[in-house]
Amino acid sequence: MTQSALDTIRHRITELDSHLLQLLAERRQLTQEVAETKIAHHIPVRDVKREEQLLVRLIKEGQQIGLDPHYVTQLFHVVIEDSVLNQQALLAARANPGAALPLNRVAFLGDKGSYSYLATQKYFSRRPGELLEIGCQSFAEIVQKVEHAEADYAVLPIENSTSGSINEVYDQLQHTELSIIGELIHPIRHSLLVATQTSLDKIKTLYAHPQVFTQCSHFLAELGNVEVKTIDSTSSAMLMVSEMQRDDVAAIGSEAGGGLYGLSAIKSNLANQKENHSRFIVVARAPVVVPLQVPAKTTLVISTVQQPGALVDALLVLRENKINMTKLESRPIHGNPWEEMFYIDVQGNVQDGPVQKALESLRGITRYIKVLGCYPSEEISPTKVAAANALTSSS
Numbered sequence: 055m056t057q058s059a060l061d062t063i064r065h066r067i068t069e070l071d072s073h074l075l076q077l078l079a080e081r082r083q084l085t086q087e088v089a090e091t092k093i094a095h096h097i098p099v100r101d102v103k104r105e106e107q108l109l110v111r112l113i114k115e116g117q118q119i120g121l122d123p124h125y126v127t128q129l130f131h132v133v134i135e136d137s138v139l140n141q142q143a144l145l146a147a148r149a150n151p152g153a154a155l156p157l158n159r160v161a162f163l164g165d166k167g168s169y170s171y172l173a174t175q176k177y178f179s180r181r182p183g184e185l186l187e188i189g190c191q192s193f194a195e196i197v198q199k200v201e202h203a204e205a206d207y208a209v210l211p212i213e214n215s216t217s218g219s220i221n222e223v224y225d226q227l228q229h230t231e232l233s234i235i236g237e238l239i240h241p242i243r244h245s246l247l248v249a250t251q252t253s254l255d256k257i258k259t260l261y262a263h264p265q266v267f268t269q270c271s272h273f274l275a276e277l278g279n280v281e282v283k284t285i286d287s288t289s290s291a292m293l294m295v296s297e298m299q300r301d302d303v304a305a306i307g308s309e310a311g312g313g314l315y316g317l318s319a320i321k322s323n324l325a326n327q328k329e330n331h332s333r334f335i336v337v338a339r340a341p342v343v344v345p346l347q348v349p350a351k352t353t354l355v356i357s358t359v360q361q362p363g364a365l366v367d368a369l370l371v372l373r374e375n376k377i378n379m380t381k382l383e384s385r386p387i388h389g390n391p392w393e394e395m396f397y398i399d400v401q402g403n404v405q406d407g408p409v410q411k412a413l414e415s416l417r418g419i420t421r422y423i424k425v426l427g428c429y430p431s432e433e434i435s436p437t438k439v440a441a442a443n444a445l446t447s448s449s
């Protein structure tokens with residue numbers, strides 16, 4: 055193929071891509087109009103039945119024009135997730151008009167390019183107001199910034215699907231009056247980032263955050279003679295490597311973050327597990343109201359009386375009220391050896407009957423209980439339809 059023939063085709067692809075973007079923006083605009091109707095008529099944001107119908111029809115139409123069901127399904131899961139999250143953000147903003155700020159000052163770990171930075175950008179892109187990022191060196195500093203009103207929000211990683219809970223963040227929650235007002239799930243894709251033209255066999259030193267090393271332990275075990283240096287944040291690792299400009303050093307971080315430092319990826323997908331996600335919480339000085347049309351989560355912290363079965367009794371209260379627990383984490387209480395705080399995430403809204411009833415019962419059987427926050431749930435489980443279902447369906 056001649057260069058000019060290639061250019062012609064690429065030109066058409068570029069045009070089509072721009073057209074796709076315009077259509078997606080138009081679709082997003084329409085879903086915001088749907089959200090307005092849902093606010094006016096108190097209709098839940100999520101309508102799984104509608105999503106099923108939509109996917110079945112699209113899979114069928116896709117097959118007729120040569121697009122495989124897997125591709126169509128993946129594509130529209132992303133589109134619908136975006137739609138649901140934007141609608142939820144709109145409803146939450148309407149329910150808390152006083153909380154809207156022209157400038158959102160947000161404290162997070164690290165600097166430009168860290169996973170927390172990317173998560174911060176993503177979360178606030180769906181919300182009104184400008185964003186001012188305040189990079190910090192520790193979780194304690196992040197929390198203090200909000201407590202001292204030097205920041206309005208903090209974005210904190212709380213758990214990772216490969217390496218588990220982030221204890222330091224739970225320990226910060228034990229001592230603060232701040233409230234959890236949001237969460238977000240962000241994919242963590244680790245790549246090996248370098249500043250110059252080089253290859254994997256030349257790398258002698260590797261910089262990354264300790265959590266990152268844990269998540270990539272299988273890759274590191276295969277590396278052999280490479281010195282591994284831990285550093286306080288992913289962005290510091292990237293900055294270090296970009297300043298050194300050497301062909302024998304590399305950082306582990308996201309490709310998107312590395313790009314901000316002029317780094318490029320020579321190897322990707324380094325995490326032990328392919329599906330590697332982190333859940334971040336967003337905290338603020340005041341709690342928010344979550345509209346009942348939006349799926350909500352509530353995080354509680356309790357300490358139980360010291361007697362056998364006390365935790366089981368507390369969990370039974372949730373079961374009695376048909377409340378689904380999504381997470382249970384225990385942390386030691388500082389100064390009280392062998393005693394523990396339990397952090398419990400449940401699906402439900404504090405304004406709603408079942409959660410209120412459960413809280414009332416829990417108050418009677420626990421030594422200490424506090425609601426750390428109620429916030430819109432961003433764990434959007436994708437609607438599944440079998441391709442066979444789509445093909446046999448007449449709709």
Ligand SMILES: O=C(O)C(=O)C[C@]1(C(=O)O)C=C[C@@H](O)C=C1
Pocket residue numbers: 085088089099100101102104105108133134137138141
């Ligand atoms: O049709 C709706 O009710 C919408 O909110 C739109 C939409 C979509 O993006 O297609 C999004 C969320 C619902 O779960 C179903 C469909």
